[in-house]
Amino acid sequence: MANAAEMEMQHRTVLLEEAVDALLWRDDGIYVDCTLGRCGHSRRILERLGDRGKLIALDKDPQAIEEAKKIIDPRFSIAHESFARLRDVLAGYGVTRVAGVLLDLGVSSPQLDDPTRGFSFRFNGPLDMRMDPTRGESAAEWLARATVQEITEVIKCYGEERFAFQIAKALLARRMDSDRLGPLVTTGELASIVAGVVKTRERGKSPVTRTFQALRIHVNQELVDLQIVLDAAADLLEKKGKLVVISFHSLEDRIVKRVMRTLTSVEAIDRRIPMRAHQFAPPPYKLVGKVKPCAKEIAENSRARSAIMRIVERVAL
Numbered sequence: 625m626a627n628a629a630e631m632e633m634q635h636r637t638v639l640l641e642e643a644v645d646a647l648l649w650r651d652d653g654i655y656v657d658c659t660l661g662r663c664g665h666s667r668r669i670l671e672r673l674g675d676r677g678k679l680i681a682l683d684k685d686p687q688a689i690e691e692a693k694k695i696i697d698p699r700f701s702i703a704h705e706s707f708a709r710l711r712d713v714l715a716g717y718g719v720t721r722v723a724g725v726l727l728d729l730g731v732s733s734p735q736l737d738d739p740t741r742g743f744s745f746r747f748n749g750p751l752d753m754r755m756d757p758t759r760g761e762s763a764a765e766w767l768a769r770a771t772v773q774e775i776t777e778v779i780k781c782y783g784e785e786r787f788a789f790q791i792a793k794a795l796l797a798r799r800m801d802s803d804r805l806g807p808l809v810t811t812g813e814l815a816s817i818v819a820g821v822v823k824t825r826e827r828g829k830s831p832v833t834r835t836f837q838a839l840r841i842h843v844n845q846e847l848v849d850l851q852i853v854l855d856a857a858a859d860l861l862e863k864k865g866k867l868v869v870i871s872f873h874s875l876e877d878r879i880v881k882r883v884m885r886t887l888t889s890v891e892a893i894d895r896r897i898p899m900r901a902h903q904f905a906p907p908p909y910k911l912v913g914k915v916k917p918c919a920k921e922i923a924e925n926s927r928a929r930s931a932i933m934r935i936v937e938r939v940a941l
């Protein structure tokens with residue numbers, strides 16, 4: 625396990641220029657960065673926005689919000705909110721249409737590399753994993769009350785882990801021993817229980833990666849929130865507005881791909897319109913493209929390895 629001195633607390637923004645190029649099409653528009661992180665994309669958007677443009681940025685993480693407060697710019701507003709509340713947040717600013725929405729999903733390096741946040745099996749720390757530690761239930765609290773079936777389902781669905789049931793049983797056995805050992809509250813102990821159960825080894829992957837990913841997705845409701853924000857963001861776009869989404873694993877990308885396919889297919893046309901008109905009406909959104917980081921970016925930032933950026937444009941209101 626690494627110690628604090630080895631921690632890399634900087635976040636290297638993935639697809640920085642590509643994402644901002646895809647998002648910004650008018651410099652006087654209202655844009656939303658739903659995932660502030662360490663403000664990499666937000667800073668670049670502000671550099672390229674004109675005096676009449678606006679950027680509203682959200683993050684669940686109070687540390688990301690503190691970082692963003694260092695940006696003093698009258699065109700910039702910050703909200704400590706989940707992007708699942710995008711519609712309400714924008715309504716609070718009196719905004720009903722936007723020129724573009726950016727989502728750079730997952731966790732930031734400062735979250736992952738801070739042992740006190742409990743996201744990583746590389747450090748021993750409290751088993752928390754909440755992006756917003758001021759709300760909701762930590763991973764340790766959930767594991768202390770969930771049934772074997774619930775734990776199995778989460779690890780199987782969100783980690784795509786073959787040994788989900790065996791891991792859940794081992795975690796329950798550990799819980800039965802809480803009188804003697806105390807509750808399971810550290811990432812280090814979770815990692816050693818899981819590593820003791822997962823019998824196969826995948827190349828370049830720790831045997832506990834899948835379980836940690838699954839618990840993080842569950843604790844933060846990541847896929848539920850993603851579905852909600854994609855629907856809201858698409859609906860809030862003005863004509864020519866862009867939705868730009870960077871995902872980092874197949875579960876996220878599958879949702880993004882499915883939503884974008886639905887938006888851009890003929891199915892997206894209002895069914896109340898008489899059938900004949902359908903033959904002439906194009907879908908209200910079009911796929912702009914899919915971008916992956918280049919070899920140079922991946923060589924410089926291993927986190928970029930699995931990134932996929934997808935873009936849609938609204939072509940009709």
Ligand SMILES: C[S@@+](CC[C@H](N)C(=O)[O-])C[C@H]1O[C@@H](n2cnc3c(N)ncnc32)[C@H](O)[C@@H]1O
Pocket residue numbers: 635636637638658659660661662663664665666682683684685688705706707708728729730731732755849
């Ligand atoms: C990959 S980082 C973003 C990095 C950022 N683009 C940059 O360049 O610095 C993802 C961020 O999204 C935030 N996040 C994840 N899910 C969220 C949600 N449902 N609502 C708001 N923020 C969320 C995380 O807290 C994290 O700070």
